[in-house]
Amino acid sequence: MARGVNKVILVGNLGNDPETKYTQGGMAVTTLSLATTSVRKDREGNTQERTEWHRVKLFGKLGEIAGEYLRKGRQVYIEGSIRYDKFTGQDGVEKYFTDIVADEMQMLGGGGEGGGAGGGGGGRSERPSRPAPRQEAPRKEAPPAKSNDFGSDFADDDIPF
Amino acid sequence: MARGVNKVILVGNLGNDPETKYTQGGMAVTTLSLATTSVRKDREGNTQERTEWHRVKLFGKLGEIAGEYLRKGRQVYIEGSIRYDKFTGQDGVEKYFTDIVADEMQMLGGGGEGGGAGGGGGGRSERPSRPAPRQEAPRKEAPPAKSNDFGSDFADDDIPF
Amino acid sequence: MARGVNKVILVGNLGNDPETKYTQGGMAVTTLSLATTSVRKDREGNTQERTEWHRVKLFGKLGEIAGEYLRKGRQVYIEGSIRYDKFTGQDGVEKYFTDIVADEMQMLGGGGEGGGAGGGGGGRSERPSRPAPRQEAPRKEAPPAKSNDFGSDFADDDIPF
Amino acid sequence: MARGVNKVILVGNLGNDPETKYTQGGMAVTTLSLATTSVRKDREGNTQERTEWHRVKLFGKLGEIAGEYLRKGRQVYIEGSIRYDKFTGQDGVEKYFTDIVADEMQMLGGGGEGGGAGGGGGGRSERPSRPAPRQEAPRKEAPPAKSNDFGSDFADDDIPF
DNA sequence: TTTT
DNA sequence: TTTT
Secondary structure, X not given: OEEOEEEEEEXXXXXXXXXXXXXXXXXXXXXXXXXXXXXXXXXXXXXXEEEEEEEEEEEHHHHHHHHHHOOOXXXXXXXXXXXXEEEEOOOOOEEEEEXXXXXXXXXXXXXXXXXXXXXXXXXXXXXXXXXXXXXXXXXXXXXXXXXXXXXXXXXXXXXXX | OEEOEEEEEEEEEEOOOOEEEEOOOOOEXXXXXXXXXXXXXXXXXXXXXXXXXXXXXXXXXXXXXXXXXXXXXXXXXXXXXXXXXEEEOOOOOEEEEEEEEEXXXXXXXXXXXXXXXXXXXXXXXXXXOOOOOOOOOOOOOOOOOOOOOOOOOOOHHHOOO | OXXXXXXXXXXXXXXXXXXXXXXXXXXXXXXXXXXXXEEEEOXXXXXXXXXXXXXXXXXXXXXXXXXXXXXXXXXXXXXXXXXXXXXXXXXXXXXXXXXXXXXXXXXXXXXXXXXXEEOOOHHHOOOOOOOOOOOOOOOOOOOOOOOOOOXXXXXXXXXXX | OEEOEEEEEXXXXXXXXXXXXXXXXXXXXXXXXXXXXXXXXXXXXXXXXXEEEEEEEEEHHHHHHHHHHOOOOOEEEEEEEEEEEEEEOOOOXXXXXXXXXXXXXXXXXXOOOOOEEEOOOHHHOOXXXXXXXXXXXXXXXXXXXXXXXXXXXXXXXXXXX
């Protein structure tokens, strides 16, 4: 279902509160600004810090959780993929954007109001009343598949080995 | 939905043909023996190779694809998690097993009959006539969610940014 | 210099204080017991937690840092590889062990006394007076290469693009 | 030595032959154009392919190996980190670039002239006669440290466990 | 813009 | 044995 691997793993701190918008279809789209800092020695032997600011997008349920629980300064684990986009402005100038599209998220450190969350397509959510982020949305459907979710008819004593 | 991250990424070659069994519920469980080799210098400066043999388990649809397309010697990319199990034999001796439970798989190199496959719980498959591995099983249901699958009501022109 | 990829990424909490031993050559070898928890639904729809306990080994400088700064309960990021070992006990019974050999470590969350650390072979350390872990070991040599360390004769204005 | 994690894992095919340049300090800098393709269903249920083209930079010894052995179409595994850069052109327009800076590389598939290579800072290479890429450069020095390289005074029988 |  |  794919040709190749495009995987990103980030651990960093939020430079700002998350920003959540909603598509016309009612899907949450949350954007994070996430800092990761690395250190190297330059040729004079001085320590040089360099910070990358990643623009991380979270869709659907994952976007709702991120918008609700994450805050500026919070440390977070993100797993996802890189997406490069190009837009042409009304001035005719092409603009390039690089996003990390998250498919897994874990809040790190103490003070955590929640655990982790992941997987799942945003599109499974029904349309909310939109400008109001759903806090306690009823779960009518099965939760999104998780990595270790072996499916409903799986049981350990079911395995012939 | 999880506390922590347990992620394994392997690229290696199969030491044997895959072995596929079926649970009582009809779910395929395929086991691979996958070699990864690393090299280091010992203290005499000699190059030392060391090969790890990973026991990789693939469940459900992913197990069916692996059983059907992979063969001894084939190079493969696996993404999954580590699972430690302990069994007590009838002799009372405890035995320990470490498995890599795959949730993504990509056949590498040329001669490839297929691309990649991943995600999805095994439990979604209906029960096959079991001893006979389904080769051409009809796909009545939506394919398992993939990382970049934004869901059915998602469209680029739907996004407000 | 290798054939294949054997990569593990863990985020979890320590179940115990780290244990540090020293080789005859004076290299620190620290062992962590690291928990990662995943959640799935069984076929009755009940939420099932499952915790894996990873045995993580850190060698050399990384082992010293881990032994000094990590404590029971602490959340940590580990990157490394899987190593399977087999020993035959004096009773003639074979015993199997699976270790995660770390080559990168990051302490997570607040209360952090330190940042991250990684890379580097343990063997570069000179022999310490051994039972006493070196706290302020003099650094006579260049620090181990890090991912983003482009080397000593590298400078941005040096690159022709 | 770092704050955060910035890790990228790619498996893809080269869209072009690699391009190698040399810094004034004589370090190789090779650029790859690497394609990864993902598949999703749009809301009409049609299969949509999307290809990301990653610009991958390899420095030093790794850049030399890539320049020498990789060719258009070749499948490759890359591990590295994301780097965002901004340049202001002479027209005063800011331009943004996103690079994947590799610190590990593995040639995949058959026809492979070589195995994998990785780690190590570029700076370890002596200065080549520069405009001429070294094809058969003698290896006077120890190869760069690899993940599983436990260092020169390490031996299995040295470990107290 | 974060964090240490 | 951790953590939420």
